[in-house]
Amino acid sequence: MAFSAHLEMIDSEARITLDGELDAAVARQFRQAIEDAAQQKPKKLVLFMSNLNFMASAGLRVLVFAKQHMGSEVAVYVIGATGPVLNTLQMSGFHQAVYVQESYP
Amino acid sequence: MVRQSIPANLSALSDIRRLVHQACQKVGLGETATYRLILAVDEIATNIITHGYEEQGLTGDIVVSIEQTDRDLIVTLEDTGVAYDPRTRGIPTAEDLGKPLEDREIGGLGIFLALQDVDHFDYQRRDNVNCNIFGINLA
Numbered sequence: 001m002a003f004s005a006h007l008e009m010i011d012s013e014a015r016i017t018l019d020g021e022l023d024a025a026v027a028r029q030f031r032q033a034i035e036d037a038a039q040q041k042p043k044k045l046v047l048f049m050s051n052l053n054f055m056a057s058a059g060l061r062v063l064v065f066a067k068q069h070m071g072s073e074v075a076v077y078v079i080g081a082t083g084p085v086l087n088t089l090q091m092s093g094f095h096q097a098v099y100v101q102e103s104y105p
Numbered sequence: 106m107v108r109q110s111i112p113a114n115l116s117a118l119s120d121i122r123r124l125v126h127q128a129c130q131k132v133g134l135g136e137t138a139t140y141r142l143i144l145a146v147d148e149i150a151t152n153i154i155t156h157g158y159e160e161q162g163l164t165g166d167i168v169v170s171i172e173q174t175d176r177d178l179i180v181t182l183e184d185t186g187v188a189y190d191p192r193t194r195g196i197p198t199a200e201d202l203g204k205p206l207e208d209r210e211i212g213g214l215g216i217f218l219a220l221q222d223v224d225h226f227d228y229q230r231r232d233n234v235n236c237n238i239f240g241i242n243l244a
Contacts, residue, residue: 021119021122023115023118023119023122023147023151024115024118024151024154024155025115025116025118025119054122054140054143054144054147056144056147056148056151056215056218057148057151057214057215057217057218058151058215060214061211061214063206064206064207064209064211065211066206067205067206067207068206068207071207072205072207076206083137084136084137084140084141084144088144088218091218091221092197092202092214092217092218093197093201093202093203093204094206096203097204097205097206098206
């Protein structure tokens with residue numbers, strides 16, 4: 001399934017909606033969305049993942065990049081991650097480093 | 106038994122995942138186990154393409170073989186890239202996994218996920234070919 005990362009700025013929030021399958025081949029699209037968002041200097045990064053069907057470690061590395069690029073003061077929210085994707089976040093300890101929620105706000 | 110040669114480039118990862126998914130469906134593997142196997146294969150295939158071929162200036166294929174035994178579904182990835190046993194890679198410790206993201210190391214997560222996600226993993230080097238073998242229980 002094709003991947004897309006759609007960025008929307010709402011006030012000081014960067015909202016990125018991820019769809020499809022996030023693997024190493026397409027992770028640069030996600031990274032580009034993070035870089036575009038970072039230029040707006042958001043206070044919060046909100047990632048909508050309810051339609052993300054697959055996420056490899058390449059996606060996790062972009063989350064690390066986001067935190068390192070935007071700074072620790074920018075809170076990262078992961079919204080609506082499905083079972084297997086959520087499990088990957090948990091296995092890798094990322095669920096402790098971001099706010100995981102079923103819905104937003 | 107499925108055996109297919111796929112060009113070793115990142116855009117072919119989805120083809121590899123599709124092959125494994127079809128095999129999982131054929132043997133009636135559950136959704137969770139199917140996802141675990143697909144993720145493990147995808148992570149190692151990514152490593153083969155990136156580190157085994159591209160970073161060495163090499164091109165080649167990944168041969169994907171899938172077979173069912175009495176107890177397991179076995180996926181084997183064969184490549185002629187640089188010799189590499191994923192089990193020799195240091196994987197993140199519990200302390201590493203508890204660090205804030207801004208303090209995380211970028212590497213090691215893929216192999217960590219791959220080795221965690223399957224019931225059996227083996228690596229063999231046969232006649233200058235890397236063989237990464239994944240097994241997941243059918244029972």
